[in-house]
Amino acid sequence: MIKTIGRNDLCLCNSGKKYKKCCEANHSSKQLVEEQNKVLQGLLQEFFENHPRPSEQKELVKWKDQVENILVPLYGEDKANGIIGDIFFFSEHVAIWNSFIERKILEESQTQLKQILNSWINPLFMAGRVLSISNYRAKVCDVLSGTVMEIEVNESFSVEVGNIATGFYLPDVRVGNHFLMVLNSLTIAVDVNDDSISKLKEMYDSSELLTVPDFYKHNILAVYQILSSGLLGAEQVSSTVLEKVEELENFLIEHDLKSDEFIEVFFHHIEPLAKIPQEAIAGAIQFAIDHQFIQLEWNLEKTAHYFSVTTENATRFKDELDAFYHTAMHNKENDEEKEAVYAFEVGTDPKGNELQNWHLYMHLKNATISSENELKRQMEYYHSKSYEPKTKAENAQLLAYAAYTSTNRTENLEKIQQLDPTNSDALLLEAEVETDLKQKELLLQKAIASSKERFEPEMDVAWLYVPNRSYLRSLFLLGNFYWEQGRFEEAFPLYYELLRLNPGDHQGARYLAVSTLIALDRLPEAESLIDHYEEELSDNAFYAWFKWSIERKKKILSQATQALYVRAVDQNPYVKKYIKKQYVAVPYPKSLVITPRSPEEASLIWTFLAPTLNA
Template identity: 25%
Template sequence: MTQVGRNDSCPCSSGKKYKKCCMNKVIPLDSLMEKELEQLKEELYNWSSNYYEVEQVLDGYFANQDIDEETLDFLTLIIVSWVIFSVTVTSGKTMVEEFVEEKKSRASHRSSVLALLEQWKNTAPSFASVVSIKIGEWIEIEDVFSSKQSKIIWEEGDEILNVGSLLIGHLLPFGTFESYFPFYVEITDDNESQSIISLLHELFKKSDKKDSTEFVRELYPDLLMELVVGTKQSLTDFIEWDKPSYQEVMELFLQKNVGLISGNEQFIENVIVLWSIFCEKEKPIIRKVEVYASMLHYFMVLIHDEYVTQKEIAEKYGVSVHAMVRALDKWDNVLREEIPAFLAGESVDGENAMLEGKDISPAEQAEKQIHSKKKNKKELKQTAADLIMQAYGASPKQQLKLIKQALELDEDFADAYTMLGDSQTDPHKALYYYEQGIEAGKRALGEAFFKNAENLKDMWLHFEARPFLRAKFNYGQVLFSLGRVKEAVANWWEILSMNEMDNQGVRYVLFQALIVNGESLEAKNLILKYEEEETMEGAYNLVLVEILMRSDRQKIDELLSIAKKVNPYVLDYLTKKKKLPNKIPTAYRFGSEEQAMIYVAEFGYLWDAIPDTIRKRFILSYS
């Protein structure tokens, strides 16, 4: 940057000499450099939209939260900012690290800008008090842990802050100054500010962290959720864990269930204490924290009498059902005495096997109930549910025994029939069991449920209806595999009429069935109904439909161009330039080659049915 002399004209174009104008102002960055950095801030935030990890974290924090749209948008900015700087992606790096490396590789910025950009990689959340203000120029702040003072640029339009206010956010180096990304959260009340600062110091002392920066990095999203939404998550009862992995298990469990904490604070605190006792007694060697976190989630579901399948829970954490169930067995054995004592105040079934029947297994309890004269319907249904959950991790022979026991207790248990269908190698036998599951689901829900039009709009929101929908979905898949395509189409349309939100992903299998059945226009309308033209699946499937409908070349070319922008790798596999690997990846980033492989593995056979002459005409020129 060129040095401006004292008697030179001021570069701000005021017409005055530099010494009479801006020389004594404290802002040393020229306007061009500041503008460039501001542009990079915006680009960095937009960069995060390329990562599926962002959606995973947001889902974890906002699931089941009753938040108005304005607050949700505000919280999304906060959480996404934390994800950008603190969450590692598939490469093992953070998003900001990949962003900086990409910018450096292009060398499209000045070296001074790139040097500042390099410092952004170490950005962590900041809690700082306002110590002084120069209106229109800068705000001086002091970090509540390190007492380091720094100045942030006064942005045009900024509200006038109060000395003593607490500012929370991510501070980016801007040379001599710093700038919040994308904004700061201000706590103006003195008592609240001091309360938060005292809590932070108390929690830091109780933690096993020596570095306050790392401590704040971990705590940040939960504390901000607490401040904005009021989740009332207990942060003061953190326990000193013997191993970091023990704490990681609890943190993952809390993260995945943050939406359920409000109203269940005492239960969550009990789980934390139970987990600490379990770790102290068992001293487990934890190779994968997700296994034990999923086990805690499963335990919570059992206690609160919610019906979520083992498979759903296991998939949420990316573990096997077998591993999760084995962990729960160990948990039950180690905490045989503690669980009833800690959960005595919970509002659960007093005779629940998880509380009072710890000395017998669900299977043994089932035998006892089957041969007893007691006919408590709710109790029988709960034991049947426990049996089915246990069956997921059992051997085929034991699984069949448990399913039969469950059906003896509750003949309307649709998921039991669905599991029997899943275990069949003969599709006709599978079809029979899925039919039985559908009928059982109908009986369990009752005629009144289906007569209420409100229930049929978003049926998936009714947990008791999910077994019926699961059986019906699988029934359609077997129909499709047997070549009974029209029946499968009718079945899946019926599911969508009951659950337009399509939580099961029915539209993707229905699309395939419509194409096979020659209903290209209906397949196109299905894509448009769910507004998926700009998703990878929707963009390429729309091209496929237009080709099959013999649309004009210009229209298809335009759609192909759009699809290629969404994911350029798909065409290499559709044109056979590349072969799919034997093992299809399960994780991907939007626009990545892994995502393309997943698409072609699922939809490629529909493209293969297009005659080669037509394929070459429309596709090869774009590959």
């Protein structure tokens, strides 16, 4: 016989309370929590399944390209990829996560879930030492602030007392102000030595940052580097492997060479070796030469002689690395996704897609479009269709675009000017070959005056309106003309005007503006401009070296100057040689595609830096 119990009856658990206020209430509360947990888990799953979006992919690739060489050797590829993604979405570009959560808050009707989601804005990062574990909860003490929090642990996320758990967390206000849920992936360090923790604390104490969260945000990679020494699991990399990788990279830096793929192949080959042979670097370099990973005119004898090893031993390691490489390539042949390589375009010439955008603009400029969908259809239709010029001016502009990519850029200059004497690009091309500085300046000024007549300042984004670009291009070139001659007082107003007209700065005028301000000793303004634009991940090396130059101007031998130098070298080590040997800086390029942390990027950084050190 099954005994039923009424809500007002005494509870069967012998608590002395009525059932409705005892086990029934606890059961209902537990049910509610379980339902809420399903909603929250579904929300997290939705975020990770839908990110990165296509619009975010480029920035994520940039970020990965910058940091994977730091993290992969320490954590292994899989774990490093998790860390890279977490830092990107929850710190560097946390606005993506915050925007997602804010939308979910608006959609949510339950008050308590709204409160939970509100607390999820700006996830908490913490490196915490586990103090105790009880009932699937671990008490964790932040190694810098001393704040004690509780986190949930289970069989899939196991920690022991003394471990350090590092990663991002989300508060659970249902449990209390000091209870955290793990957001995504954590790293567990089982045996971090006291020196590492002391180093982290010294960094924080000397950082002049007011709060621990601020310190973590600005030094998050350093935290992961320092705490990698006690990493849990088989992904720990020996110091011998790291030293060999560093030795190889230093050779490449010394010879102005770069190949991330080559470094990665070398690392993965030597990582499992019980002993790394003396001839490893020599054999690896010859392997890279043979496979054209690097451009170095050395034969096997020269390579072996440089590293003081025999050609036989160098060849043996080269062949082993070659076999490993071909096996790895074979395993990748069926991969649907190929990893993108991030590169960015710099220079004064029209960008690579400007001509295509001009064709599209000319097709659509007189079209009657009544809806967004119609605009989209028209753009898709005309996207790859060339426009046939209908006037002399249009024909002149098309010829001007062709001239920028021609071997002889002034071959059709006279024809362009006959078709349209006011064409500003023709004036810019004429100024390019003019040797008389006064005449060159007049041509650039004339190009500005001509193109300004067609400039539309009312556009939301000036750069996106194709006819505006000739004016912006003319301003940029006159600014560079003054800058290259050291006429910084005349150059800066032009750069400032460019940034005012086009705050998104698709041309890169901000770098020359910062260089100009430092050369003029207007250091607070230079720092302010860096602060305004530093959110862009691809600029790390440029800004790092600018900050060093600013601090050097303030006090050349200070500890702060040295610390900034070390950080800048980490962002692009190829710049060291330029500073040491004081090479003559190359002019700002007409058109160049460069990758981060490369010799080409270093050359451009030196172009910006040289005037600041000599002024």
